Amino acid sequence: MTDHPLRLIGVLRAIGILTVLVTIASCPNGRAAAPAQNAMPEVPHDAHSYAVPQSARVTHVSLDLTPDFETHKLSGTATLSITRAPNARQVVLDTRDLTIRRVTDGRGATLTFEVGPAKAFLGSPLTITLPEAGNTLAIEYETAPSAAAVQWLAPVQTAGKKLPFLFTQGEAVLTRSWVPTQDSPGIRQTYGATIRVPSGMRAVMSADHVPPDAGEKDAQGRTAFRFSMTKAIAPYLFALAVGDIAFEPIGKNTGVYAEPSVAGKAASEFAEVDQMMAAAERLFGPYRWGRYDILVLPPSFPYGGMENPTLTFATPTVLAGDRSLVNLVAHELAHSWSGNLVTNATWDDFWLNEGFTTYIEGRIMEELRGRAYADMLRVGGRQDMQAAVREVGGPESPDTRLHLELTGKDPDAAMGGVAYEKGAAFLQTVESIVGRTRLDAFLRDYFDRFAFQPMTSTRLVALMNDKLLQPGEADRIGIQKWIFEPGVPPNAPPVQSEALEAVDAQVATWKNGGATSALQTTKWSTQEWLHFLRALPETVPSARLAELDRAFAFSQSGNSEILFAWLKIAIRNRFQPAFPALEKFLLSQGRLKFIAPLYADLEKTDWGRKIAIEIYRRARPTYHFVSTNTIDQTLKWREGQ
Numbered sequence: 001m002t003d004h005p006l007r008l009i010g011v012l013r014a015i016g017i018l019t020v021l022v023t024i025a026s027c028p029n030g031r032a033a034a035p036a037q038n039a040m041p042e043v044p045h046d047a048h049s050y051a052v053p054q055s056a057r058v059t060h061v062s063l064d065l066t067p068d069f070e071t072h073k074l075s076g077t078a079t080l081s082i083t084r085a086p087n088a089r090q091v092v093l094d095t096r097d098l099t100i101r102r103v104t105d106g107r108g109a110t111l112t113f114e115v116g117p118a119k120a121f122l123g124s125p126l127t128i129t130l131p132e133a134g135n136t137l138a139i140e141y142e143t144a145p146s147a148a149a150v151q152w153l154a155p156v157q158t159a160g161k162k163l164p165f166l167f168t169q170g171e172a173v174l175t176r177s178w179v180p181t182q183d184s185p186g187i188r189q190t191y192g193a194t195i196r197v198p199s200g201m202r203a204v205m206s207a208d209h210v211p212p213d214a215g216e217k218d219a220q221g222r223t224a225f226r227f228s229m230t231k232a233i234a235p236y237l238f239a240l241a242v243g244d245i246a247f248e249p250i251g252k253n254t255g256v257y258a259e260p261s262v263a264g265k266a267a268s269e270f271a272e273v274d275q276m277m278a279a280a281e282r283l284f285g286p287y288r289w290g291r292y293d294i295l296v297l298p299p300s301f302p303y304g305g306m307e308n309p310t311l312t313f314a315t316p317t318v319l320a321g322d323r324s325l326v327n328l329v330a331h332e333l334a335h336s337w338s339g340n341l342v343t344n345a346t347w348d349d350f351w352l353n354e355g356f357t358t359y360i361e362g363r364i365m366e367e368l369r370g371r372a373y374a375d376m377l378r379v380g381g382r383q384d385m386q387a388a389v390r391e392v393g394g395p396e397s398p399d400t401r402l403h404l405e406l407t408g409k410d411p412d413a414a415m416g417g418v419a420y421e422k423g424a425a426f427l428q429t430v431e432s433i434v435g436r437t438r439l440d441a442f443l444r445d446y447f448d449r450f451a452f453q454p455m456t457s458t459r460l461v462a463l464m465n466d467k468l469l470q471p472g473e474a475d476r477i478g479i480q481k482w483i484f485e486p487g488v489p490p491n492a493p494p495v496q497s498e499a500l501e502a503v504d505a506q507v508a509t510w511k512n513g514g515a516t517s518a519l520q521t522t523k524w525s526t527q528e529w530l531h532f533l534r535a536l537p538e539t540v541p542s543a544r545l546a547e548l549d550r551a552f553a554f555s556q557s558g559n560s561e562i563l564f565a566w567l568k569i570a571i572r573n574r575f576q577p578a579f580p581a582l583e584k585f586l587l588s589q590g591r592l593k594f595i596a597p598l599y600a601d602l603e604k605t606d607w608g609r610k611i612a613i614e615i616y617r618r619a620r621p622t623y624h625f626v627s628t629n630t631i632d633q634t635l636k637w638r639e640g641q
């Protein structure tokens with residue numbers, strides 16, 4: 001592989017490198033001397049943002065916010081720094097359900113602004129008329145109690161039951177419901193914040209803590225917590241949580257935040273995080289974010305994990321007690337490279353975040369637990385891939401493409417499982433053709449060269465052709481087909497696991513009438529149990545399910561993944577003895593990946609809708625917007641049902 005300088009320049013051009021912006025930024029009056037035309041960096045058009053970054057773009061956000069746990073509002077000021085093209089007269093921001101009180105130039109002069117009409121999931125453009133000179137905008141605003149990104153929890157929804165809790169979830173296009181900014185992943189911003197919280201509570205963010213950890217108290221007894229993120233990040237990664245939050249260190253630069261009664265358990269569950277970090281750095285280069293902490297949220301957190309920089313947000317359902325689900329941490333940690341350093345420029349290329357991350361997750365787990373274990377995960381991944389393809393209508397469906405066209409669609413609803421596992425299978429295919437050594441070198445260079453920059457599928461293909469592939473290899477891989485066409489090409493390398501094949505053999509015997517007591521399960525890991533449950537036939541007589549439940553107590557499982565797999569089987573077979581466990585599971589946590597399929601499966605039967613609605617009526621107030629948004633549709637939910 002040659003590294004010809006001209007070729008490099010070609011690549012840099014092709015990706016619209018930000019030299020011009022650097023020129024602007026280093027010019028004292030903020031204006032570039034030359035070129036006068038096109039003086040703003042090229043960012044691919046993002047159909048999910050109102051911003052016009054070529055004209056004026058946000059570079060820094062400084063928040064001063066006070067949460068009100070009575071009214072469920074965050075209120076305060078967002079002070080934005082912008083760069084602007086010489087002729088720019090206005091800046092356009094994204095907002096959603098925000099009340100904008102006033103906009104000034106940061107020195108007291110009022111600026112005129114207009115909030116445009118609200119569109120579904122995009123929200124409203126906030127257009128501010130810029131002053132003649134100056135690059136600061138101070139926006140006084142408050143959030144709506146229903147802000148899509150913010151969940152306000154009552155004390156009963158927490159482990160401690162004494163204090164309320166709040167957390168935000170920005171990805172994909174929800175940040176605009178708590179921060180008025182240009183909410184596009186291609187428009188990176190640094191940020192700082194002061195968060196004023198009631199006494200006894202702590203604020204944490206996806207940023208460095210500015211000491212002292214708990215700052216001064218004001219007249220109302222509120223404590224100020226200050227934060228600073230000096231690396232430019234995509235705004236979907238802005239994140240805040242406030243509550244009765246304790247800290248438990250793991251390593252020198254790692255630790256766990258959680259409610260006090262959960263922190264100890266979480267720290268021991270995630271004790272391997274330093275080894276994961278070492279493995280990731282060995283493979284893909286230095287971790288660039290300083291600390292890596294994990295915040296374990298109350299059970300309504302709608303995702304398994306969210307890769308907020310310096311502070312992964314995680315569901316408590318990952319705390320199995322035996323470290324058997326910590327590949328989730330490997331996944332979120334991997335985003336510190338794929339996603340947070342090199343970021344999908346628009347949601348059309350969501351797979352660049354999730355597919356790369358799923359591939360790397362597998363590599364980290366392989367370093368940590370060995371090949372046989374990672375292969376079990378990969379087999380599960382391929383099963384998930386097939387299921388994801390089926391779910392969107394089979395291999396002909398345009399939704400099975402890696403590169404999507406999401407204009408006019410809600411990205412949060414349209415970004416499905418295909419991106420994860422087909423994306424990972426694509427990189428496994430590349431690996432099978434170029435070998436690990438070359439792929440790893442490419443990836444390391446990719447994260448280094450494009451750190452803090454947006455990426456698109458087209459750029460990736462150009463880069464692979466330029467920096468990785470030898471003549472003929474692109475065709476052998478079928479890059480274009482993999483990325484831009486539906487279905488899964490047949491050249492994905494097969495994944496195999498001896499351990500799981502042994503499970504299959506046992507399932508076969510059991511299916512043919514073999515006794516439950518004859519199953520040899522004493523050495524099974526969670527992965528083997530999950531494989532066993534997924535391999536059971538579509539229909540199983542209730543008597544046999546009862547046998548399994550008696551022998552292995554699936555309905556009582558403290559492992560959320562095992563319980564989930566079991567409950568799916570129970571619904572499929574109308575196995576009523578498991579229904580109390582089903583109800584309890586749906587009422588006790590709000591992780592979308594678990595609850596959405598269970599409600600959908602109930603709804604699909606000719607008997608389950610009534611049960612689903614009855615549980616949902618009680619559970620819905622405890623779920624996050626992200627979860628209710630999906631399940632309302634599944635169940636055709638109407639208020640007052």
Ligand code: BES
Pocket residue numbers: 171172302303304305306307327328331332335354412415593
């Ligand atoms: N970034 C995602 C979560 C996400 C995706 C939020 C799309 C909003 C929109 C996160 O990294 C993720 O993939 N989480 C998984 C973890 C799993 C794959 C180990 C989850 O939540 O289940």
Ligand code: ZN
Pocket residue numbers: 331335353354357
């Ligand atoms: Zn992810």
